[in-house]
Amino acid sequence: AQSVTQLDSQVPVFEEAPVELRCNYSSSVSVYLFWYVQYPNQGLQLLLKYLSGSTLVKGINGFEAEFNKSQTSFHLRKPSVHISDTAEYFCAVSGPRGGGKLIFGQGTELSVKP
Amino acid sequence: DSGVTQTPKHLITATGQRVTLRCSPRSGDLSVYWYQQSLDQGLQFLIQYYNGEERAKGNILERFSAQQFPDLHSELNLSSLELGDSALYFCASSVGTSGYTGELFFGEGSRLTVL
Numbered sequence: 001a002q003s004v005t006q007l008d009s010q011v012p013v014f015e016e017a018p019v020e021l022r023c024n025y026s027s028s029v030s031v032y033l034f035w036y037v038q039y040p041n042q043g044l045q046l047l048l049k050y051l052s053g054s055t056l057v058k059g060i061n062g063f064e065a066e067f068n069k070s071q072t073s074f075h076l077r078k079p080s081v082h083i084s085d086t087a088e089y090f091c092a093v094s095g096p097r098g099g100g101k102l103i104f105g106q107g108t109e110l111s112v113k114p
Numbered sequence: 115d116s117g118v119t120q121t122p123k124h125l126i127t128a129t130g131q132r133v134t135l136r137c138s139p140r141s142g143d144l145s146v147y148w149y150q151q152s153l154d155q156g157l158q159f160l161i162q163y164y165n166g167e168e169r170a171k172g173n174i175l176e177r178f179s180a181q182q183f184p185d186l187h188s189e190l191n192l193s194s195l196e197l198g199d200s201a202l203y204f205c206a207s208s209v210g211t212s213g214y215t216g217e218l219f220f221g222e223g224s225r226l227t228v229l
Contacts, residue, residue: 032216034216034217036220041222042222043116043118043204043220043221043222043223044204044206044218044220045116045220046217046218049216049217051216090157094216100145100147100162100164100169100208100209100216100218101147101159101162101170101172102147102159102218103159104149104156104157104159105156106156107156107157
């Protein structure tokens with residue numbers, strides 16, 4: 001079975017500071033990895049995804065993530081955050097034979113302060 | 115706008131009642147997924163349909179059922195409602211005719227409050 005652990009439930013950070021949101025996964029088969037963002041009172045929106053190829057993945061809004069197979073991690077980073085990045089961030093995993101469903105972590109609330 | 119439409123956006127009902135949530139997937143998407151989001155359980159996968167057939171089942175209670183119709187819209191039926199069923203229910207769609215890309219497209223959710 002696949003599972004996802006997001007190591008921080010809340011991350012407060014000042015505007016223009018760098019941020020890293022941590023995600024570890026567990027799977028006995030090869031995986032696809034995703035980061036989604038949920039702004040208040042909205043649905044989830046894809047930030048970036050890793051299916052194969054380069055382990056450094058760039059997404060929207062200046063975010064990037066690195067797939068590390070040996071550490072089973074997929075941490076999300078941004079070098080300089082903005083107030084508008086305040087949201088809930090979800091790491092998710094699926095597999096080639098998973099039928100497409102995603103298994104989500106518990107979420108990390110990113111709070112950017114001026 | 116993801117292209118996934120969910121109705122109603124908000125629903126308030128009483129314990130013991132039954133409700134139906136509706137989802138229209140993105141044009142061309144064949145798969146529909148239902149998720150439940152609550153404070154204590156997070157985002158839980160409930161069930162997936164692909165082109166009218168059930169494809170995968172997650173943590174869906176027996177009181178809940180879903181179906182996908184020939185026009186590909188889907189409905190999630192919740193019955194004998196309990197206070198603990200209060201949550202945000204998301205529908206997502208994927209797998210267009212161009213094939214699997216890994217991405218799910220989410221609607222804005224239906225917020226259910228059971229009093």
